[in-house]
Amino acid sequence: MSRQIRVIAGKYRGQQLIAPQAKAVRITKERAKEAVFSALSRYINGRNVLDLFAGSGSLGIESLSRGAHSCIFNEIDFKTFQNLKTNTNFITEEISLHCKDYRETLELIPKNSISLVFLDPPYSYEMAEILTEVMAANILTNDAIIVCETNEKFNFVTINEEVKHYRYGNTHITIIWREK
Secondary structure: OOOOEEOOOOOOOOOEEOOOOOOOOOOOOHHHHHHHHHHHHHHOOOOEEEEOOOOOOHHHHHHHHOOOOEEEEEOOOHHHHHHHHHHOOOOOOEEEEEOOOHHHHHHHOOOOOEEEEEEOOOOOOOHHHHHHHHHHOOOEEEEEEEEEEEOOOOOOOOOOEEEEEEEEOOEEEEEEEEOO
């Protein structure tokens, strides 16, 4: 099975990325990625991004390609992290790379500094727990957008956020728009 990954649009359009070989790493399908970035297109410019379970870095790199200001990439698998380093060699925007458990990386991020988060952990992780930890870390700006990728519909109960669900085959995308 060919695992081709490319940047879809923006200044890095067409750039090929190395696909992770680890079995626990899923590649976001191009169709799902296109839909997510279509929904976010007006909101990416100037944002500080966190790609917490980065894998290839495809989502964070796509954000930078489309005008995000900076990106923090985190990937715990060392071999996948080495590919992530290669995949980000051409990036001119501010980035930082971490090969740590996601909880350790959350502790390093300045408070109220992240305005776009991608959460695409292995399906064995509990998305509600991860999302709760991200929110409790106080790293999000008031207008932050959180994109969650799961293998089933993710229902997140919220008071001050707007939640939208999308489905692409077996992939479920939940976008949480924090109140501005």
